[in-house]
Amino acid sequence: MNAETTRPAIEVRSLRKKFGRTEVLRSVDLEIPRNSVFGFLGPNGAGKTTTMKILVGLLHANGGSASIMGHDVARDSLQARAAIGYLPQAASYWKHLKVRGVLNFTAQRYLDLPRPQLRQHVDETIELAGLTDLVDRKVAKLSGGERQRLGIAEAWVGRPDVLILDEPSSGLDPEGRHEVLSLLDRLRKDATILYSTHILDDIERIADHIAVIDNGSIVAQGSIDSFLVGSTALYSVGFSGPLFGAVEALQTEAWVDAVEPETDGRVTVAVNDRSHAELELLRSFVASGVSVTDFRPARRSLEDIYLEIVGADDDDG
Template sequence: MSTDDVVVATRGLTKTYDGVDVVRQLDLRVPRHSIFGFLGPNGAGKTTTMKMLLGLIRPTGGTGTIVGLDIVRDSPDIRARIGYLPQEPRFYEHMTSRETLRFAAGFFFAGPREGIDARVAHMIDLVGLSRVADRPVKSLSGGERQRLGIAQAQIHAPELLILDEPAAALDPLGRRDVLAILERFRETSTVVYSTHILDDVQRVSDTVCILNQGEIAAQGPIGDVLASGSGLVYSVEVEGDVARARDALLGQPWVDEVQTSIRGTAARLRVTVSDADAAESQLQRVLLADDALVVREFGRLTTDLEGIFIDLVEGGRDDD
């Protein structure tokens, strides 16, 4: 990936408080016109990392760039080219949504008033606030306020949009609407957003980074991260001589591992394989060759982000 295709790049980015590394040696790469899901448990360092990128706190070590500009040296120039939604956005409660966006746009737009008004009207329509655009902000619901916050961050069409937990406090319908809005921004901006809602990441993200205890546990295109999980795994439920079935499977060159769990008169076999084609064509045949064995269920397991996340976080936890 060339530098022109990368909007955010860090190398060894570190932040230390009182001798403790809150963020440690981060090497991030965020592709242009992508949705980048930044996830991790509470205290993993997500917000600290975002604040370093925004120039709100200085790194203790390492370097970072946004659209080729240094996050420390060029912070004022960077801020004009990014939009930011904090975890708990604040507004002037007496102003309407339209007035709020017009006020925010005034900091970035030069030229005739008509240009600002047109941009404000476009954003109101884009985030679905037309019905309440002229009501005071204090009368808006939580979901409507979140949409307003996103519109405010995007009002000047920034190259990069950074959102800290944009859907955390919303119900499923509100989250769905926010994710749909983010997908519309992909054509004109790059979106980096943090979340702990794994299903949201899997639905809309192109690239993902899992942070744990201040370090990167996994990073890459969502498909690659998902593929790195459990590998090729089949689940088979059988009745009969389970030990003999297990030995028969382990005798196949394309079978790497067989885990067994007993469930009453049946057993569940978790079969990890190295060759999907061989498994699809031969796994059932191997089992059915034993006349005394009954195969009740057979299927390939799909890997989800939640399983990978739990494995990475719990595997990296320091229990001392």
């Protein structure tokens, strides 16, 4: 395996951007593996869309660098753009066009193919996006989910190496979100997908890597598994009867980060030392006179982790 095949699909180093005197990106670093689905999270105004617009060549950075499949987006802009399929947050279409017309028009722009091969190529894209029954429907008559699938199909019709999708499932009902995420899942074997979203459940379902941006800086980045496991472990303890002084006693231990009694006869304990917790946590409850009914590891939610990172008072988007 050569260096080019192991190099990340997208590399961003110390990226900076100002609008007037306002600094909206502050030394952003991203590394997006090839053939990954990379979720981009952050509050409204954190810098997600600005970063994406720099990657696709719609904005110029004030500093730093970014590359797509090894091509610098500033120095090698034509090669970088050729590797990208892009869906903006507010995609617009000529509403009188039909679904096939939109994809035919885009395919003719990007692909130098004889007419029969071009039609076959568009047909394959239509089938992949689940648009077969909609080919003769005007864009103006599409539902939100159908419109977003058309947008992703249009981004994919040129068969780029990288798809950059800005809020592809935003504002959709559950069925529309399911259809969009299913399409992304089908595309993941053929392309690297970078997409922004404020829907944390979608991230957990589809992404294998994520980054969180806040106030123009990347504040966390890694695999979804590393986020969900993290440095803090949770244990859920069921009990009957009073807790006596168990909570207070545990809160004095250095290996305990937090103790949160629930309302259903359970208490959740966050620890920073798993091995110590396995030895001491159950023993501590029993020593305090608590009648323990069950004891098991608990899974942290991505929402909990996200709020820890950006703060519960921010609006996520």
